[in-house]
Amino acid sequence: QVQLVQSGTEVKKPGSSVKVSCKASGGTFRNYAISWVRQVPGQGLEWMGGIIPVFHTPTYAQKFQYSQHFQGRVTISADESTSTAYMELSSLRSDDTAMYYCAKSATMSEPLDSWGQGTLITVSS
Amino acid sequence: QSALTQPASLSRSPGQSITISCTGTSNDVGNYNLVSWYQHHPGKPPKVLIYEDNKRPSGVSNRFSGSKSGNTASLTISGLQAEDEADYYCCSYAGGSTLVFGGGTKLTVL
Numbered sequence: 001q002v003q004l005v006q007s008g009t010e011v012k013k014p015g016s017s018v019k020v021s022c023k024a025s026g027g028t029f030r031n032y033a034i035s036w037v038r039q040v041p042g043q044g045l046e047w048m049g050g051i052i053p054v055f056h057t058p059t060y061a062q063k064f065q066y067s068q069h070f071q072g073r074v075t076i077s078a079d080e081s082t083s084t085a086y087m088e089l090s091s092l093r094s095d096d097t098a099m100y101y102c103a104k105s106a107t108m109s110e111p112l113d114s115w116g117q118g119t120l121i122t123v124s125s
Numbered sequence: 126q127s128a129l130t131q132p133a134s135l136s137r138s139p140g141q142s143i144t145i146s147c148t149g150t151s152n153d154v155g156n157y158n159l160v161s162w163y164q165h166h167p168g169k170p171p172k173v174l175i176y177e178d179n180k181r182p183s184g185v186s187n188r189f190s191g192s193k194s195g196n197t198a199s200l201t202i203s204g205l206q207a208e209d210e211a212d213y214y215c216c217s218y219a220g221g222s223t224l225v226f227g228g229g230t231k232l233t234v235l
Contacts, residue, residue, distance in 0.1 A: 035224065037171075043228075043229075044128065044212075044214060044228045044229035045163070045165070045171065045214050045216075045226045046128075046226060047216070047223070047224040047225060047226055050222070052222045063222070065221065065222040065223055067126060069126065101170055101171075103171075108218070108222040108223070108224065109157070109159050109218045109222075110176065111161040111173045111176035111177075111182070112161070112163070112171070112173060112216070113173055113182065115170030115172075116170065117170060118170060
């Protein structure tokens with residue numbers, strides 16, 4: 001069973017950037033997809049983007065996909081050596097205040113079957 | 126990528142059944158047999174209840190079932206219990222390795 005542990009709560013100023021980490025244990029990091037999902041207070045879950053595994057390659061390869069809503073502001077990355085995925089959101093605004101989750105699936109078309117505990121990001125001047 | 130449409134809130138009494146709808150388009154819900162449903166209790170991460178429209182992961186109660194017709198998927202919960210009070214979200218694969226969630230339904234078990 002894959003477990004995902006996220007970095008802690010952050011308070012950021014408008015216009016700055018934040019980078020959230022998601023460390024995986026169990027399973028083989030290169031073999032599954034990681035999605036980033038956020039929940040603004042009082043609103044629903046929103047898929048931000050994810051890491052798509054690329055199979056049948058001699059070395060670790062990955063692709064990234066982003067929701068159009070966040071295109072240009074979010075950067076997702078991964079470090080296989082530490083089994084850690086990252087989500088960086090730039091040009092922060094007050095309406096980016098939200099709980100941010102990472103979640104694992106076998107592929108992007110399969111269910112999100114393991115979730116991190118969530119990271120609260122507050123954007124305030 | 127517009128959010129899938131769910132009723133904002135529903136309420137039922139314990140023991141009753143309820144069906145939550147999730148309406149998308151022919152680009153997402155109607156194009157793939159890849160709708161999943163999540164239960165979200167405040168302060169906890171979401172939990173998958175249904176995947177591939179109507180399949181249940183091991184360990185999920187058979188009181189939860191999923192179905193789909195055209196561009197609308199549905200989650201049915203039978204024999205409602207107090208612990209079923211939560212937010213419920215549908216999620217569909219939308220092609221190109223992207224996902225789209227519904228707006229969520231707050232279920233109150235009176």
